[in-house]
Amino acid sequence: MATLDTTRDSFAARGMGARSHNVFAVLRAALIDWNDARKTRIALSALSDEMLDDLGLCRADIAGITGKTIRG
Structure with a gap:
């Protein structure tokens, strides 16, 4: 499973470039x-x-876990 590092500093102090980032x-x-x-x-x-x-x-639980319906 992928992880996201949320401890890095943002680029908010750099103005417009920060918003696009x-x-x-x-x-x-x-x-x-x-x-x-x-x-x-x-x-x-x-x-x-x-x-x-x-x-x-059960099969019905898969949709709830992934947030999407399954088409049979």
Whole structure:
């Protein structure tokens, strides 16, 4: 799973360049979150019902975990 280092200083003191940097940082974080959810959805969907049950999940739980519905 990807991680995001939130301890770095921002570029807020640099004016206009800081705003564009923040926009790209937000877009990058959103892309990372989307990709993590996509990979999780694919991995969980590939498991059998018995394996999901071992994890305490059912197929309907996958959508709640990843925030997206699954099309059968």
